[in-house]
Amino acid sequence: MDIERQFIGLKESDEKVLQYIYVSNYPKVEQFILGNSGTTDDAHDIYQEAFLAVWRNVQLDKFRPQNETAVAGYIYQIARNKWLDQLRSVKNKKTADLPDEISHQLADTPQLDDAEMGYLELVKEEYERLGDPCRELLNRFYFKKESMREIAAHFSWTEASAKNNKYRCLQRLRNMIINKKENGIP
Amino acid sequence: MKQEYDISPDEFDLIERYLGKTLTGEESVAFEKRLQEEPVWKEKVNEVNLLMLGIRETALVEKLEGFHHALAGESLIKKTKPVISMVRVWLVAASCIALLGLGYWWLMGNESKYEKMYAAYYQPDPGLPTTMSVANNYQFDKGMVAYKAGDYREATDIWLGLSQSMPANDSLFYFLGMAELALQHRDKALNYLKPLADDPQKPYSKEACWYSGLLLLKEGKTEEATAFIRRSQHPESKKLLLELNQ
Structure with missing residues (x-):
């Protein structure tokens, strides 16, 4: 898959491109983790974290692939660093034998500061608690990139109502986050 | 921020x-x-x-x-590659495909039949009229407004808060069961509905029988489901039982 298609697919969250990238890069990461004291469950978790980190960096304009293997290399590097960090953190005996030449510079570039990361986690947490109609509306608009016209047709609303409802849902999510932050309660 | x-x-x-x-x-x-x-x-x-x-x-x-899930099978083959011959790899792959095929046939051939029946007969309870009165009733009605708007998570959140102060309220438990059912939380829904279904003296007992029966039917537990559906005396129950016996 060419570089532009990979980049646009990641940026626009095109499901087919995302799945292609996910499936084609997993085996190499799994092989590395299985070969370094890990299990398939470890590989699954680490790989998904790395995949999300790459996707997030593309969303935040902090990563743009420069050649066709850049996405694959970036996922692998993040996954590898994460796994090595995890091994070190549990003081696995084999850690001492692991190569330590990898530069963490690229992979560990902070995507967001602590406050932003905390806020992002709250968004994800509270979004799960948002009512189903709101989640569906926001998902269609922000993830599936459907137009207001398409969303209005789906819900049998006018375009103006769809727009108002989208705002209400965002405002509701925002208020839930503010309440959680201020009072620690939903 | x-x-x-x-x-x-x-x-x-x-x-x-x-x-x-x-x-x-x-x-x-x-x-x-x-x-x-x-x-x-x-x-x-x-x-x-x-x-x-x-x-x-x-x-x-x-x-x-x-x-x-799209990776399933692929990693099994890769992991075993260094230690077994290509013939065995192909045998394993062929067995996997055969098993997957059998599994697919079993799932689609049996389960989907009951799932289709569930989908055809399941209609969420439309809920109760709301008057927005005082105290506990106000909260119950607030949950009902959310329930009727299809906001089942919101409804369960509000009603769960009430379940402490209204521990023996059958209406509350029935609609909590309805909301959980709509959210496809099978175990939670049955926990609320079964006690009502098992006691014919309780309000909503027949309704709880109908929905418990549908849930069990969806899982292919036809004997248990039939008993509940029969007791529900739901207007659609005879038609459904007839379909089940065909």
Whole structure:
């Protein structure tokens, strides 16, 4: 898959491109983790974290692939660093034998500061608690990139109502986050 | 990120267009100028960006397991490659395909029949009229408004808060069961519905029988399901039982 298609697919969250990238890069990461004291469950978790980190960096304009293997290399590097960090953190005996030449510079570039990361986690947490109609509306608009016209047709609303409802849902999510932050309660 | 500000619909719209890079040249210049001059504006932009990112990320996380399933089989073959012969690899692969095929046939051939019946007969309870009266009833009605709007998570949140102060309220438990059922929380739904279904003296007992029966039918537990559906005396029960006996 060419570089532009990979980049646009990641940026626009095109499901087919995302799945292609996910499936084609997993085996190499799994092989590395299985070969370094890990299990398939470890590989699954680490790989998904790395995949999300790459996707997030593309969303935040902090990563743009420069050649066709850049996405694959970036996922692998993040996954590898994460796994090595995890091994070190549990003081696995084999850690001492692991190569330590990898530069963490690229992979560990902070995507967001602590406050932003905390806020992002709250968004994800509270979004799960948002009512189903709101989640569906926001998902269609922000993830599936459907137009207001398409969303209005789906819900049998006018375009103006769809727009108002989208705002209400965002405002509701925002208020839930503010309440959680201020009072620690939903 | 103190969020001591409001973000109006127009501001949301403008920020989204900025982040989506769809502002005109003139709008873009004015926007950047505002970013330089107004720290609060910068905070608002950052917040909207994180809101959008969080929503997208949650949606993506939900997709990842689906992507992972597409890998099934592949990793098994790769892991065994160094130690077994190609013939054995092919045998394993062929067995996997055969098993997958059998599994697919079993799932689609048997389970889907009952799932289809469940889908054909399941209609959520329309709920009760709301009067928005006082105290506990007010909270119950508030939950009912959410329930009737299809906001089942909100409804369960409100009603769960009430279940402490109204421990023996059958209506509350029945509608909690209905909301959990709509959310496809099988175990929670049955926990609320079965005690009502098992006691014919309780209000909503027949309704609870109907929905418990449908849930069990969906899982292919036809004997148990039949007993509940028969006791429900639901207007559709005879038709459904007839279909089940065919």
